[in-house]
Amino acid sequence: MSSLRGSAAVVGAGLAGLGEAPGFSALEILGLSVDAALEECGLGLGDVDGLFTASSFHSMPTVSVAEFLGIFPRFSDGSMIGGSSFVAQLQLAAMALDARLCEVALIAYGSNQRTAGGKLVSMTEPQPYERAYRLRYPIDAYALVAARHMHEFGTTRADLAAVAVAARDWAQLNPDAFRRDPLSLEDVLSARMVSDPLGVLDCCLVTDGGGAVVMVRAERARDFPRPPAYFLGGATELSHRSIAEMPDLTTTAAVRSGAAANVFCADGDLAATWHYDGFSGR
Numbered sequence: 001m002s003s004l005r006g007s008a009a010v011v012g013a014g015l016a017g018l019g020e021a022p023g024f025s026a027l028e029i030l031g032l033s034v035d036a037a038l039e040e041c042g043l044g045l046g047d048v049d050g051l052f053t054a055s056s057f058h059s060m061p062t063v064s065v066a067e068f069l070g071i072f073p074r075f076s077d078g079s080m081i082g083g084s085s086f087v088a089q090l091q092l093a094a095m096a097l098d099a100r101l102c103e104v105a106l107i108a109y110g111s112n113q114r115t116a117g118g119k120l121v122s123m124t125e126p127q128p129y130e131r132a133y134r135l136r137y138p139i140d141a142y143a144l145v146a147a148r149h150m151h152e153f154g155t156t157r158a159d160l161a162a163v164a165v166a167a168r169d170w171a172q173l174n175p176d177a178f179r180r181d182p183l184s185l186e187d188v189l190s191a192r193m194v195s196d197p198l199g200v201l202d203c204c205l206v207t208d209g210g211g212a213v214v215m216v217r218a219e220r221a222r223d224f225p226r227p228p229a230y231f232l233g234g235a236t237e238l239s240h241r242s243i244a245e246m247p248d249l250t251t252t253a254a255v256r257s258g259a260a261a262n263v264f265c266a267d268g269d270l271a272a273t274w275h276y277d278g279f280s281g282r
Contacts (some may be wrong), residue, residue, distance in 0.1 A: 008094040008105075009221035009228035019178035021208040022115045026057045027068045030110025033210035034069065041214050041224045043104060045069055049216075050102030051076040052093050053109060054085035054235055065108065075101040081238065085109075086211075091234030093215045103216065110210035121136030129244040136195065141243040143195035150197065152192040157197050161188035164201055178207050179273035237261030 003211040014036025017029035024032075030053075038044060051073040055061035062078040075096050086107055093105035135141065149155045165185055171177035183201065191199040221228035237260070240246045269275060 004091070004094050004098055004234075005232055006230050007218055008215050009216050009218055009230045010099045010213045010220055011224040011226065011228050012037040012043065014038070014040060014212045015176065016210045017110070017112070018176050018209045019115055019207050021112060024112055024115075024208070026055070026110045026112045026210075027064065027114075028110070029112055029208060029210035030065065030108050031068060031210075033110060033212040034106065034108050036216050037106070037108075037212040038136075040226060043214060045071050047104045048106045049074050050093060050105035052078075052086075052089035052105060053079040054078055054108040055109070056080075056111070056113075073102070073106075079196075081236070084236075088234070088236045090213075090215070090231060091236070094231045094234070097215060097217045104214040106212060107215070108210070108212035111192070112208045114206050114208045126240045127244065130242060135243075139195045139198060143198045145246075146197055146251050152250055157189060158185060160197065160202060161185050164188050173278055176206055188256060195248075215236045233263065235263075 014033045016032030016036060017024055021029050033043075048069075048071050051062050051066055051071065053061045053065045055064070055078075058064040060078065061080070062073070062076040066076070067074055077092050077096075079085060079088070079092075086109055089107050093107055096102050097105055121162075144157075146160060150157075162185065165183050165188060167181065168181075168183035172180050172182070174180075174209060188199065188201040191201040192198050194203060215231070216224075218228075218230065221230070235257045237253040237257040244251075
């Protein structure tokens with residue numbers, strides 16, 4: 001796997017519909033982000049022959065997206081592993097490019113969850129050990145993890161609130177952020193409780209938005225208008241679908257996937273990798 005280090009690069013990226021995009025479907029928002037990504041690198045839809053996407057709205061996302069965009073990819077992947085799907089697909093796209101299964105890989109996602117009334121398919125399969133308790137997903141699962149972390153490590157609500165405050169501080173530096181107003185620890189701690197110990201301001205925002213990136217092999221990367229961002233490493237590991245089946249509530253599979261991704265990094269610096277678990281934490 002280490003041979004993939006630097007073998008591919010992102011040459012275009014695009015965003016669309018951030019925050020609220022009334023009147024647009026999830027596919028339309030995705031399409032706008034794809035247009036932006038292709039425009040940035042000077043390619044067209046006809047150049048795309050590799051498609052990587054996932055969806056909480058469509059059961060066959062690659063087929064739906066290919067049809068909507070009017071493209072005919074010769075390689076595709078629609079694996080859905082939660083919010084980390086598109087990070088994982090960077091590795092899959094690099095593999096497909098390295099194997100000459102495609103020449104231009106497109107990774108894309110779109111959601112109109114906010115303007116669609118907050119509706120999202122988040123738990124379609126019945127969970128026999130949780131269904132009886134009528135859990136509200138995903139916040140009740142996160143709350144269980146947070147409560148266990150507090151018990152095991154002495155974490156406080158203020159410690160958790162500091163995460164939300166830090167996120168808002170970063171958002172204030174981003175002109176595309178949906179919420180940029182100041183947020184204090186007191187704001188978070190005094191907010192309405194949703195699922196103890198997490199209040200409404202501990203929860204992520206419900207927004208619309210879409211994003212897309214275009215990847216090519218490294219040998220072509222310097223031929224594009226923008227400086228390329230080379231793929232240095234990636235890894236995935238799965239551990240559970242149901243919170244009741246999580247082996248350890250305070251340790252996720254991201255610990256092992258992060259260590260595996262680090263193999264790609266020549267200097268062995270874990271800071272060069274991005275740990276992300278789409279279900280249980282970042």
